[in-house]
Amino acid sequence: MLSRTAESFFWIGRFLERAEYTARFLNVQYHMLLEIGTEEDHIQRWTTYLDNNGQLASYQTLYGEVTTQRVLEFITLNRDNANSLFNLVQMARTHARGIQDQLSSEVWCYINDFFLGLKDQHPRDLWHTPHRMLSHIQHLCYTADGVFGSTMLHDEGWNFYRLGKNIERAIRTARLLDEPVLAKAEPGIIAEHHQCLAILKSASAHEAYRKFYRAHVVPRKIVQFLLFHSKFPRSVRFSTSQIRQLLGRLSTGPRSKDIRETERLAGQLAADLEFGTLEDVYKLGLSTFLSLVLDQIEMLTNWIGRSFFRISGYGDQPAPTTNLSRRPAIRIPETTYHTVRAVLAVRHHFVYHYDSPVMQVRTLMRLAPPQHYGRQRRLDLRWHMDPPADYRHFTDAFGNLVWQLDHARIEKEIACTVEMRVETRAFYHTDGILSLQGIALHESDCTVEPAEFLQLTPLVNRSEALFQVAKRMRARGLPPLELAESILHQVHVHMRYQPGTTHVGTTAAEAFAQGAGVCQDYAHVMLALCRLAGLPARYVSGYLPGEGQMHAWVEVLVSSSQQQFPFWVPFDPTHQRRCDERYITVAIGRDYQDIAPTSGYYSGDAQNRLDVMVSVTMESHGTATAEASVQDPSSLTMEAQDSQQQ
Structure with missing residues (x-):
């Protein structure tokens, strides 16, 4: 066919x-x-x-x-x-x-x-x-x-139709199960009971569930039924089993290397669900487990496109436009590369002090990364606020995790501690040199178009000096990647790291004119030069061992001969290097104002002061197959008390 x-x-x-x-x-x-x-x-x-x-x-x-x-x-x-x-x-x-x-x-x-x-x-x-x-x-x-x-006829066409149907069904059921109420042993308030019923009905599973369990609705039994049931047609296990069988029917005759890899991935996914247990799911975390399942389905779908349709980058395409869009292919390292894995522990503590009582206090926090971001994965997350607050969280337009906390009245202070563990990975050549890698456009939840990251902002502004430097660099006619690297070196040579010379509102033009500042200023200057030179670039906030506080760097949208599609490559102008497995990305935006770690407002005449203490410890570091523990983690732990990113 x-x-x-x-x-x-x-x-x-x-x-x-x-x-x-x-x-x-x-x-x-x-x-x-x-x-x-x-x-x-x-x-x-x-x-x-x-x-x-x-x-x-x-x-x-x-x-x-x-x-x-x-x-x-x-x-x-x-x-x-x-x-x-x-x-x-x-x-x-x-x-x-x-x-x-x-x-x-x-x-x-x-x-x-x-x-x-x-x-x-x-x-x-x-x-x-x-x-x-x-x-x-x-x-x-x-x-x-x-x-x-x-x-x-139940021939190849029919099998491809059923293959697409079962892939979509597995994805929809897995996403449906990613609800906080399903992490509970029993539904609490009546609204949670109705939510559990709605999940079952959304999968056409309510009647089948009641016939199988003959009991009241229990969140964990819903997960067991929709994830692992071998005979319910909308369970993730049933759908992945069908995918494996359909690929077997479609792979008759001589099988290429790509088809063998596709069959292997399908078999691995089906086996994971066939032999998985509910205890394993909740030990890992329901949301994390479902994210891993969705990642496996996406990779499998990419290989199906590559093997049967001669198209790379096929997983979970955005639904219909008049022409089918093609997503970037999943980048698979060549055999000459090896993967280095790091697990980092972060503790971020801050206190807002008020010199008199305040009312209607709202605090916004961007202190933790999303569950997945490229090759970065959040393993666990804990936080505590004193006094307790009304809480909600959401994802902003840039794909950042935002916590919103509301207090009716605060007498003296708000204290909050956030602790997390994050796994990161990076590819290296066998000679130990970091390979070219970045974030594909689909590998984050950012809905802001790349063209928006070409626009100047109040903090990433223009001066005649910046414009002339960008003009000279652009006139050299370098490819985008080489141009970005040239700007990286230019910023590092021109700027001098000097805390206390700038503040949170210092603009790129001001920092460039005085030639000194902290990582926030380095990032703003590089953003200005990239955008003036025609390169989309965005501000990144995150953590790095040894910094003692939140760090800032830049991602530039570039293409190269090694990649078919453009992708966001991270550069750290403060340290004059591309980012590796030691960097934890927390938030992205046009400039610092978009991703301020803490912000908010309150009603009252009180003055406030913010104290911040951050520690980042590398728990393990080594190849993905053989980790090497860090000998002295305490040497990578520092503290700071400043709201500006240093």
């Missing part, structure tokens, strides 16, 4: 499965919120859903305020939303039209009629009876699968 034809069958399966799941999920969530939710609950739930699916920024651009009516319209019929039900069905039809001669007339007519029926719908039809429309779309997807199965 032609790779293009196989690819179309694969994506028809994925798009129809995604449409079915989305319609069912919306229907269940809408009714749950009607029964138990307040208006505030509605906003919180829909905002979380949009954020987790990477759609919050596009929604706010189109609609602004989050309301149930607007969210349902956005996800169902909005033609500007690439992930709307309308666009999912449209893309399934586009692929079907391209292989119409390979489909039965019943399949083509059904998918075509499905699309035309949605095309005639208006938002007022949705709000006349939301349940009826969502249920209708869901049932149409069920029927489409039945028409496929009963009128098509």
Whole structure:
């Protein structure tokens, strides 16, 4: 079968499965919120859903305020939303039209009629009876699968269709299980009980669960059922088992090296779930375990694209646009490389002092990295605040983890301690030189377009001196990577590390003019030169052993002959080097203001003072297969008391 034809069958399966799941999920969530939710609950739930699916920024651009009516319209019929039900069905039809001669007339007519029926719908039809429309779309997807199965030959095309469907099903179920309520032994308040029911119903699993367990709803049994059940068709284990079987059917005849690797990855994933236990899941952490499963599925999907469709970078593509986008391929180190792994422990303690009582205190913190960022993985995280606060967390537009803490009244001070362990990895050549590596555009949750990182800001500003330096460097005609490295060396040569000469509001132009500052100033100066030279660049805040406080560096979007697609390469202008496994990335932004570790506001006339103490200890460091412990971790631990990044 032609790779293009196989690819179309694969994506028809994925798009129809995604449409079915989305319609069912919306229907269940809408009714749950009607029964138990307040208006505030509605906003919180829909905002979380949009954020987790990477759609919050596009929604706010189109609609602004989050309301149930607007969210349902956005996800169902909005033609500007690439992930709307309308666009999912449209893309399934586009692929079907391209292989119409390979489909039965019943399949083509059904998918075509499905699309035309949605095309005639208006938002007022949705709000006349939301349940009826969502249920209708869901049932149409069920029927489409039945028409496929009963009128098509169960040949290669059918197997690719089922392969796409099961990959999408495994992804959706794994993401559905990533809910805090499922980490509990028992649901607490009534709202949590309803949330557990909603999770089961969103996977069409409520009746099957009750028949199997014949007991009340228990969070951990839900995880057991939807993750490990061998006979429920939407469990992750069942779906991955089907993927392995389907790949076996499609790999008949001579098998290339790529196909053998694809089969190996599928077998490994299926075996992990077949022999996994619930104890292992909760020992590692439910969210962490699910993230690892999703990473495995993504890697497997990339190899399927590479093996069968002759396309690299195929995992979890953004849903439908008029032309299929191609994600960067997962970069796999050559055999001449080896991986170095580090585990770092961080303790960040800060205290806000107030000289008189204050009211309505809100504190925002960006002190911990997201669960995954490139080859960085957060292993565990603990934090404590005194006095206790009303707490929520969210992901901002740059993909940063943000904690929001609210106090009604503070007498004297707020104290907070954050502790975490983070695993990092880096590739090295056999001669010990750090290989070229970075963050692909898909390897973070940042929704801000790269072009935004070409714009100057109040802190990353322009001066005539900066402009002339950037102009001279750009005139040399260097490739992007070499230009970035040249700017790195220029900044390090020009600047002198001198704490106390600048403050948190010092601009790039001011720091460059005086030729001195701390890491924050080095980063701002390099950002200004990169942007003036035409290189997208972003500010990075994080941790580095031996610094004694939070550190700052820069990521530059470059391409090279070694990489097919552009990616963000981290540079540390303070130390004049590319970043390796010792660096922990916490947050990214246009400049320091976007990623300030702590910020907020309060009501009152009191003056405040911030004291900060940070320690970073490298617990282990060595090759991924044979770790070497650090002899004297205490030598890598320092403390500081300053809010400016040094």
